[in-house]
Amino acid sequence: MYKVYKHVIPVVHEYLAEWRKKAEEIPNEELRTQALMSIDSKTFHCEGGAIYALLSGDGFREVVRFIVAYQTISDYLDNLCDRSTSLDPADFRALHESMPDALTEGAKVRDYYRFRDEKDDGGYLTSLVKTCQECIGHFPSYPAVQQETVKLANLYSDLQVHKHVKEEERVPRLTTWFDHHKQSVGPMRWYEFSASSGSTLGIFCLASYSAGKQSMTPEEAIEIKKGYFPWVQGLHILMDYFIDQEEDREEGDLNFCFYYKNEEDMLSRMEHFFKEADKSLRPLPDSSFHRLINNGLIAIYLADDKVKKDPALKKKGKRLIRSGGASTLFFYLNGWMYRTKSGT
Template sequence: MDTIAAPHVPEHPISLMRDIYKKILPEVHLQLDIWKRKAERIPDAELRHQALASMTSKQFHCEGGGVYALVARPDRLPSVVRFIVAYQTISDYLDNLCDRSVSLDEANFRQLHQSMIDAVTGTFSIDNYYQLQANQEDGGYLRALVQTCHDTLALLPNYDLYKDNIRTLCELYCDLQVYKHIALDKREQALHTWWEKHRERFPELEWYEFAAATGSTLGIFYYVALASYEEGTEDLNDTVFDVYFPYIQGLHILLDYLIDQKEDREEGDLNFCFYYPSKEEKLQRIEWITRQARKKASQLPNAPFHRMMVEGLLGMYLSSPKVKEQDDVLQISRHLLKRRKLSTWFFFLNAWYIHRKGRKI
């Protein structure tokens, strides 16, 4: 699977939505039900609460990430979904734990997130991920999630080709999660220092755009789907990284931060959209990243699928009820949606309908 597109991968909005509802959501919900039953048996009340809360409030993360399993070889789609749900569940669970931490301990956050690195490297590098955490008794829940990632990745014939880039994306994600959760007076300096190590490779980005791009797991999910094929080349490996990081991943997280500005301002939470010097520059930069994401997507096999991912991100986030609650975000949203492709409006209306039904996406 180098430059030859897989014929089963949907390349039109209607076929994409059909496959999501028919092939992806049932598998995702099956896996989530398994993990919910395991989470209900966690001995520690706080860990149990956070594990269950993460799957309830962030279920849409697994559903959205699961879409990438449509790229996988059809007979390996269930394995790819199983990995995506397990890995994303680790991510959301740890995010909840760090959000509610009172210690704000960098070493603790680092140790917890080592589980994500272990998940993609086939190891258990430490015995107890909770060693520096006040609450520790999870009944083996986190290790079971990591083990499931190991088991599913072992079934994919070409994982070794992509594993180094997957680890890089994973480590960047973990770095972000550590730095964004430490004490407020240390947070920005830590993020700047981290950026200095990477800015030479990404001179076109601002530090907060780089940080945002590290916060997405989409690139990892696409790599894992590709690993289900025996075919693959180093050129494809490099191209995927350059397309997804920073452009598609950056667009993903910047849109998320864009619509959350009011909420984050009220709660005093970190939001990378706050760092743009003006509303005009915020619009110009997000618009530029959108153009780059769409343009770069054309370099990939099944390019229409990846362009639909870009349009889908716009439609999903900009259809949120949060947009209308913020005049500046509404103006930016209207500008970003102006002259968009029909597929963007298809995804916008689909997501808008789901919002109207009361589902969170």
């Protein structure tokens, strides 16, 4: 935690400040508004993701630069789709082509806005993609992990397309999509698979290892991906949805927590995801690091203001903290103090 606060977080804020300045210069008002909002309201996504840069050793700055740029793409597109002037799946697909492109060195950038009215972002999205490409070009083992990072990015992109179309089409599209993939994951429900596809943690972990190791094999990359997908990533996004339930209800947004039979079903499944995630991380190199991150996932979300201000949510959260044990309690108190001090 000392390394995170002393070395990682300041670099995250340094790079985010640069992207915020670029976002302020976006000519189109709608694109500018969503870009700025995604940075201002989702800073903690970059802060949390950048913890993986510690796996890369001395070259962590370049990894933080990559993680901030890639997470900024994710948050920006999420805002564009959530608060979209469009409900066109072709538009969402085109926007999200930027995510596998950003993970492929030398890939040509495309017109990601070709299916929407708002187009002029002053090169903002293209700059984010090219920054990611430049960073991965410096990671010595990135070619060994690229196939797995792109697979995760494609799952993420599929999810974003299916969950943002017309409301009546969302569940049918997501359930059909799940039917194509359910044999490749452990027993779970369609909305849990969707949650597992919505995280960038596996990508950040793979990229960080590729930056710090001179030689990795594709087999090692597959094992690392298995460690994170589906259970760790699923826990990550289920926690995200868990704290956003009231907000999503008000906005009419799809929230995967709404599909559980009842609160007991939801909490017991989250506990199941936590246990399965812990199990899947044990074979990985630096397994104690990864398992601490898994414990921290629960804590970071439960330290959010949305939980503190909602007594019912806080009560449910205490049960999840107990599931995580002492290390989760440590991260919870740590996260609570950090957010109180920083005002985030």
